[in-house]
Amino acid sequence: MGQIGHGIYLCRYQIRVAAINLSFVICHLSFAASPSDPAAQLHSEVDQVLALAYSGQSSEALVDRAGPLLEKDFSFELVTRQAIGPGWRQFTASDQQKITDLFTRLVIRIYSARVVGTQRPNIIYGKTITLAPDRCEIPTRVTAPNSDKPYSVTYRLINLPSGWRIYDVLIEGVSFVANYRAQFDELAQRGGAAAIIKALEAKLAEPINPNS
Amino acid sequence: MNYLIPTLLLVLTCVSGFADETNQPNLPRRNPAKTESKAANSSQKKPAKDPSTTSTDELANEPVQKVNDPFERINHTTFRLNDSFTIHAIKPLAHGYEQIVPHAVRTGLSNFFDNLDFPVRFGNDVLQARFVRSGQEVGKFVVNSTAGVGGLFRVSDQVSSLADVPAEDFGLTLGRWGFSTGPYLVVPVLGPSTIRDLTGYAGDFALNPLNWYLIFSNHRLISNVVGYSITASRFVVRAPGNVHAYEQMKEAAVDPYSAVRNAYLSHRAAQLEK
Numbered sequence: 001m002g003q004i005g006h007g008i009y010l011c012r013y014q015i016r017v018a019a020i021n022l023s024f025v026i027c028h029l030s031f032a033a034s035p036s037d038p039a040a041q042l043h044s045e046v047d048q049v050l051a052l053a054y055s056g057q058s059s060e061a062l063v064d065r066a067g068p069l070l071e072k073d074f075s076f077e078l079v080t081r082q083a084i085g086p087g088w089r090q091f092t093a094s095d096q097q098k099i100t101d102l103f104t105r106l107v108i109r110i111y112s113a114r115v116v117g118t119q120r121p122n123i124i125y126g127k128t129i130t131l132a133p134d135r136c137e138i139p140t141r142v143t144a145p146n147s148d149k150p151y152s153v154t155y156r157l158i159n160l161p162s163g164w165r166i167y168d169v170l171i172e173g174v175s176f177v178a179n180y181r182a183q184f185d186e187l188a189q190r191g192g193a194a195a196i197i198k199a200l201e202a203k204l205a206e207p208i209n210p211n212s
Numbered sequence: 213m214n215y216l217i218p219t220l221l222l223v224l225t226c227v228s229g230f231a232d233e234t235n236q237p238n239l240p241r242r243n244p245a246k247t248e249s250k251a252a253n254s255s256q257k258k259p260a261k262d263p264s265t266t267s268t269d270e271l272a273n274e275p276v277q278k279v280n281d282p283f284e285r286i287n288h289t290t291f292r293l294n295d296s297f298t299i300h301a302i303k304p305l306a307h308g309y310e311q312i313v314p315h316a317v318r319t320g321l322s323n324f325f326d327n328l329d330f331p332v333r334f335g336n337d338v339l340q341a342r343f344v345r346s347g348q349e350v351g352k353f354v355v356n357s358t359a360g361v362g363g364l365f366r367v368s369d370q371v372s373s374l375a376d377v378p379a380e381d382f383g384l385t386l387g388r389w390g391f392s393t394g395p396y397l398v399v400p401v402l403g404p405s406t407i408r409d410l411t412g413y414a415g416d417f418a419l420n421p422l423n424w425y426l427i428f429s430n431h432r433l434i435s436n437v438v439g440y441s442i443t444a445s446r447f448v449v450r451a452p453g454n455v456h457a458y459e460q461m462k463e464a465a466v467d468p469y470s471a472v473r474n475a476y477l478s479h480r481a482a483q484l485e486k
Contacts, residue, residue, distance in 0.1 A: 086276075
C-alpha cells in the first residue's frame with residue numbers, strides 16, 4: 001500500500017501539469033506581431049501581459065481587458081481548427097465561426113479566472129527550435145510561487161502574414177491543442193458540430209470557481 | 213498475498229506484449245515536440261507536396277490519435293466514482309489540511325516525502341543504466357537530507373546540475389525495456405493508469421527499502437502501523453495539490469474523461485522520451 005499514495009500523487013500531478021493550467025500558459029500567449037525573432041518577441045512581450053494578468057483586478061475585468069489582447073496576438077482560428085481536426089472541413093462556415101467564438105471565450109474566461117489574485121511566476125526561456133521554415137517552438141521552465149516544482153511549458157509558433165502567432169502550447173509534454181482535439185473528437189463522433197457547440201455552451205454556462 | 217498482486221500485474225504486462233508500433237497505433241508514445249519535429253522534417257523532404265496545402269492546413273488536418281481503451285465503459289464508471297470520491301471525501305480532507313497547516317509547513321512535508329522516494333528513483337535509474345542520472349539522484353538526496361534538514365527543504369534546486377532531474381519510476385523502466393503501455397485503465401482511487409504503469413507501482417513498491425521492512429518484518433503490528441501511517445500522511449500532504457489540479461482540469465474540459473486520458477498518456481509518453 002505504500003505506493004498507492006505515491007500513485008495517486010503521480011497521476012494527479014500529471015493531470016495537474018497537463019490540466020491546462022491556463023494561468024501560466026495563456027499569460028504567455030499574447031505578444032505583438034513582428035516579422036523578426038519570435039523568441040525575442042515572446043520574451044519582450046511577456047512582461048506586458050503578466051503585468052496585466054497580475055495587476056490585481058477582478059476576473060470579469062480581466063476578461064474584458066485581456067480578451068482583445070489575446071485575440072489580437074493569438075491565432076484562435078488556427079487553434080480551434082487544430083482542436084477539431086480533419087472533421088473541421090465538414091462543418092458549415094456558420095458552425096465553424098460559432099465554435100471558434102465559443103472556444104475563444106472559454107479559453108479567455110478560464111485564463112482570467114486563474115490569474116486573478118495570484119503571484120507572478122518565474123520563467124526561464126530555452127533556445128528556439130526550428131520545426132519548419134515557418135514554425136518553431138520555444139521551451140520554458142515555469143515556477144509558480146504556490147507550486148512545489150517547476151514545470152515545462154513549450155510554445156509553438158507559426159509565422160503567418162500577420163506575424164508570429166502561437167498555435168499550440170505543451171505543458172509537460174501535453175499538447176493543449178491535442179488535448180482538446182481528443183475531447184472534441186469524441187463529441188463530433190457522437191453528434192457532429194451541434195454536439196461540440198452544445199458542450200461549449202454548457203461549459204460556458206457553468207460558473208467558474210476562482211478558488212479551484 | 214503480498215506477492216499475488218505484483219505477480220498478476222507482471223503477467224498482465226507480459227501478456228500485453230513488448231512495444232510494437234504496429235500493435236499500438238493509438239497511443240501517443242512519442243513526445244509531441246519530437247513528433248512535430250519529425251513530421252516537419254519529413255514534410256520538408258517531400259518534393260511532391262501539394263502547393264495549395266499551407267502550413268496551417270497541415271496543422272489543422274493532423275489526424276486524431278486513437279487511444280487503446282478497450283475498457284472504456286467500465287473506465288467511465290470508475291472515473292465517475294473517483295470524481296465523486298475526490299469531491300466528497302478528498303476535497304474536504306485537503307481543505308481541512310490547508311486550513312490547519314501553514315503553507316511553509318505543507319511545502320516542507322511535501323519535500324520530505326519526495327526525498328523519501330529517493331530509493332525508487334535511484335533504483336529505476338540504475339535499472340535503466342542511466343548512471344549519470346542516478347548519480348544526480350544521490351547528490352540530490354545527500355544535499356536535501358543534510359543541508360535540507362532531512363528533506364524538508366529542497367536545497368538541491370539551488371544547484372544547477374541537480375535542479376531538474378527527471379523522476380523515474382518502474383512504469384518508465386518497463387517502457388524503456390520495451391514493454392508497451394497496454395490498455396488504458398482508470399483504477400479506483402488511484403486514477404488514470406495503464407497496465408504497464410500499474411505494474412510499475414508494484415515494481416516501485418518492491419524497490420523501496422522501507423517496504424522491505426514492512427513486508428519482511430517479524431513485528432507485523434509495528435510494520436503495519438508504520439506503513440499505514442506513512443501512506444496516510446503522504447496521501448494527506450499531497451491531497452490539496454491533487455484536488456486543485458483535478459478541479460482546474462474539470463473546469464477547463466468539455467469532456468473530462470477524454471481530457472484526463474489524453475493528458476495522462478501524453479505526459480507519460482513525454483516522460484519516456486526524456
